[in-house]
Amino acid sequence: MPELIILVALILVHILSDFYFQPSEWVTDRNLKHYKSSALYKHIAVHGVLSFAVFSLLGSNGWLLNLVYSGVIVGSHFVIDLAKSYAKKTTKNFVLDQLAHILVLLLLWAWSSDKLAEYGALYPLLTYKHLTLVVAYLIILKPTSILIAMILAPWTKELKRIEAALPKEHAKHSNSSLESAGMMIGYLERLLILTFIVLNQFSAIGFLLATKSVFRFGDLTNTQGKKLTEYVMLGTLTSFTITIFVGVATSAIVSSLPIGK
Structure with missing residues (x-):
């Protein structure tokens, strides 16, 4: 054109x-x-x-x-x-x-x-399949963050007790990182995962998980200890699990679209 x-x-x-x-x-x-x-x-x-x-x-x-x-x-x-x-x-x-x-x-x-x-x-060409994609991307953002927070609630209490035992400035910095950087990392990783699934690029998900694990595990092992490392990895795997489930369901619904094949 x-x-x-x-x-x-x-x-x-x-x-x-x-x-x-x-x-x-x-x-x-x-x-x-x-x-x-x-x-x-x-x-x-x-x-x-x-x-x-x-x-x-x-x-x-x-x-x-x-x-x-x-x-x-x-x-x-x-x-x-x-x-x-x-x-x-x-x-x-x-x-x-x-x-x-x-x-x-x-x-x-x-x-x-x-x-x-x-x-x-x-x-008029707009169908339920297009709306399904929109719904899927909306689900994996804030609703999924709320669900993850509810699932991790028991461990969050233990994490707060660990932070309370840290020096004041150190604890404040740690809490800020979890609330802001952690939330944005979660949003971005779920957007990437869902996009990879819709495009049928599952190998990229494994690379993303491996990359994040290396950076987060190494950083937290040196600064927060084993419990905080396990907490973050639990949150990461929960995030990946929910997004993969949503992505597979979405891909099945829109499979007749070119991007779902």
């Missing part, structure tokens, strides 16, 4: 303008001065000029329409970035910001290439 080159080019322009052509000084100035920041206007001007170039060089519309499309990108980018300047600097807000920009580009591309009605017609 020739029109796709415009979409790819618009996304390329967005990445270049947001991450390579935007100095850190501009970001700092925008976050401090918000709509009064000259850097904000310079930034959206870069987006506007490059977007206009994409539509003019790769599109078949007149310069007036290209100017309108570029104006939509400039206006939406201004609103989104201005809102981001007031928001907290978190991973969630960063992801939402980028998703909002990409969504605008997708809709604008579909509109400019007269594909909006065509892609809207894809909605």
